[in-house]
Amino acid sequence: MTANQAAHTVDIFIYESNVGHAIEKVVVTDSDIRSDRIRVAIRDLEKRFSKDVVALRGINLDVQEGEFVSLVGPSGCGKSTLLKLVAELDYPTSGNVARPGIADLPGSIGFVFQDAHLLPWRTVHRNVELLLEIQNLSVNERHRRAKEALAHVGLEGFEDAYPRQLSGGMKMRVSLARTLVLNPQLFLLDEPFGALDEITREKLNDDLVELTRSSGLTTLFVTHSVSEAVYLSNRVVVISDRPGTIVDEISVPFNERHRSLRNTQEFVNTCAVVTEMLYRGMEK
Amino acid sequence: MRRIFELIGPPLLVLVIILGLWSLAVRLLGIPAFVLPSPEQVFETAIIESDRLMSGFRNTLVASTVGLLAATVVGVLGAIILSTSRVLERALYPWAVVLQTVPVVALAPLFVLWVGPGFVSVVLVAFIIALFPILANTLMGLVSTDPALIDLLRMQGAGRAAIFRKIRLPNSLPYFFTGMRISAGLAVIGTIVGEMVVGRGGEKAGLGYYVVFSATQLKTDFVFATIIVSTGLGIAFFLAMVGLSSLVMGRWHESELRPST
Ligand SMILES: Nc1ncnc2c1ncn2[C@@H]1O[C@H](COP(=O)(O)OP(=O)(O)OP(=O)(O)O)[C@@H](O)[C@H]1O
Ligand SMILES: [Mg+2]
Numbered sequence: 001m002t003a004n005q006a007a008h009t010v011d012i013f014i015y016e017s018n019v020g021h022a023i024e025k026v027v028v029t030d031s032d033i034r035s036d037r038i039r040v041a042i043r044d045l046e047k048r049f050s051k052d053v054v055a056l057r058g059i060n061l062d063v064q065e066g067e068f069v070s071l072v073g074p075s076g077c078g079k080s081t082l083l084k085l086v087a088e089l090d091y092p093t094s095g096n097v098a099r100p101g102i103a104d105l106p107g108s109i110g111f112v113f114q115d116a117h118l119l120p121w122r123t124v125h126r127n128v129e130l131l132l133e134i135q136n137l138s139v140n141e142r143h144r145r146a147k148e149a150l151a152h153v154g155l156e157g158f159e160d161a162y163p164r165q166l167s168g169g170m171k172m173r174v175s176l177a178r179t180l181v182l183n184p185q186l187f188l189l190d191e192p193f194g195a196l197d198e199i200t201r202e203k204l205n206d207d208l209v210e211l212t213r214s215s216g217l218t219t220l221f222v223t224h225s226v227s228e229a230v231y232l233s234n235r236v237v238v239i240s241d242r243p244g245t246i247v248d249e250i251s252v253p254f255n256e257r258h259r260s261l262r263n264t265q266e267f268v269n270t271c272a273v274v275t276e277m278l279y280r281g282m283e284k
Numbered sequence: 285m286r287r288i289f290e291l292i293g294p295p296l297l298v299l300v301i302i303l304g305l306w307s308l309a310v311r312l313l314g315i316p317a318f319v320l321p322s323p324e325q326v327f328e329t330a331i332i333e334s335d336r337l338m339s340g341f342r343n344t345l346v347a348s349t350v351g352l353l354a355a356t357v358v359g360v361l362g363a364i365i366l367s368t369s370r371v372l373e374r375a376l377y378p379w380a381v382v383l384q385t386v387p388v389v390a391l392a393p394l395f396v397l398w399v400g401p402g403f404v405s406v407v408l409v410a411f412i413i414a415l416f417p418i419l420a421n422t423l424m425g426l427v428s429t430d431p432a433l434i435d436l437l438r439m440q441g442a443g444r445a446a447i448f449r450k451i452r453l454p455n456s457l458p459y460f461f462t463g464m465r466i467s468a469g470l471a472v473i474g475t476i477v478g479e480m481v482v483g484r485g486g487e488k489a490g491l492g493y494y495v496v497f498s499a500t501q502l503k504t505d506f507v508f509a510t511i512i513v514s515t516g517l518g519i520a521f522f523l524a525m526v527g528l529s530s531l532v533m534g535r536w537h538e539s540e541l542r543p544s545t
Pocket of ligand 1: 049053054055073074075076077078079080081082242
């Protein structure tokens with residue numbers, strides 16, 4: 001199983017302060033997605049906000065268990081809307097989203113937004129506990145899980161800091177931890193690293209690969225960045241200009257993720273293919 | 285110590301200069317005391333009348349405090365109620381704005397008709413003047429929450445009560461204290477205006493009463509002394525609110541603790 005494989009990978013959680021160190025990291029990715037197990041099934045989905053604003057049209061998409069799927073598309077094409085429909089934060093005009101095998105329970109879906117959205121009046125630790133407080137967990141259990149999640153995103157020692165004392169990258173880690181404590185079965189991320197500098201972003205990319213692959217987490221990831229999508233995903237889905245439709249998709253041919261992957265010809269070629277698809281979607 | 289001196293030094297110097305010029309002008313121009321008393325005279329009268337000034341201070345302090353407390357309770361409860369329903373907010377909030385624009389002094393005679401002159405009427409004036417900033421600011425804080433956070437909590441099955449407790453209420457705290465800072469000053473002003481219009485003399489007389497009383501007797505020095513004590517009370521109220529807000533909000537959002545003006 002992938003979880004065991006991932007357990008052998010090099011520790012990839014480094015502190016912000018270590019950014020300068022050129023650590024070559026090797027991350028083993030999932031190679032056995034069970035395509036027989038669909039976890040998200042989107043059928044003929046349409047979302048219109050008004051007569052003129054059709055955000056999404058004719059969306060069909062399946063996501064398999066343990067699969068990491070990225071959605072890329074121009075601004076305003078309906079990526080966030082699609083994610084919200086999957087999370088049932090909004091309802092489609094027609095069509096439907098099914099989530100077979102994902103429990104219809106609080107905590108089974110984890111959602112991460114573009115900005116960290118932390119509570120300024122809570123410490124890092126208490127921010128991570130926020131969503132657990134909604135579930136009826138004991139104080140001890142809450143505390144334990146928050147601590148664990150913070151260690152997971154490399155923020156030990158910052159439990160008592162307030163959000164304003166953190167850098168943008170650290171805030172994002174807190175936001176990830178806040179969702180990860182839920183042990184979600186489906187992980188939805190809406191441009192979580194869009195506001196970060198490139199190095200922090202790449203580091204968090206590696207962390208995210210590790211986090212999702214080690215637990216076989218089914219993930220839908222929205223981004224503007226083609227290279228980020230290609231680096232992270234098992235599959236990249238390209239969405240066209242509004243009304244958003246699926247232009248095309250591509251399975252990413254790599255089994256491993258490591259820093260130098262970005263420089264390989266194959267990686268560059270894959271990015272070019274995705275970019276080509278993006279242009280096709282904008283010319284329609 | 286040095287920093288404190290640097291902070292209060294310049295305004296203090298201005299004060300000394302103004303007092304000096306004032307004193308000089310009164311002497312040189314021979315201005316009669318009932319028009320403009322000299323600062324020394326004001327000071328002297330303040331000492332002589334210290335008993336009445338003290339009791340006036342106490343009475344105004346009590347009325348301001350009661351008025352402010354009433355405004356706080358009604359303002360916060362009102363904001364909470366309005367925040368629970370868009371319909372309610374739409375229906376009632378405009379009336380709160382209208383209430384704020386009604387000249388309260390014009391209402392004062394009505395209060396006298398209903399409850400008679402004195403403490404209750406005075407407190408009513410202070411209450412009405414102090415209500416709106418607390419209501420409006422607290423309401424703003426309760427509703428201007430991050431929609432993403434609320435989505436996040438909803439997804440975990442959080443109900444309205446939980447969202448209120450974990451997001452809306454704490455979010456409204458800095459807004460509430462902004463309202464409190466404004467209302468604290470207004471409560472003092474409202475009380476003094478109330479005392480001028482519907483206050484009573486005697487043991488329960490407040491500072492506003494003494495302003496009118498001594499002005500009609502042309503005791504201008506006493507008027508000045510009363511004004512200075514009133515100003516002190518206003519400042520004390522404001523500072524008390526600043527202290528309270530930093531006490532309650534402690535370490536988070538220091539930026540919001542500073543008065544914006
Ligand atoms: N609540 C709403 N009411 C009306 N229109 C909306 C609403 N939410 C989104 N839209 C519209 O739907 C379209 C898609 O919006 P969406 O936020 O999903 O785009 P996006 O692909 O996430 O864009 P970006 O990459 O800039 O975040 C936009 O044209 C937007 O104006
Ligand atoms: Mg978006």
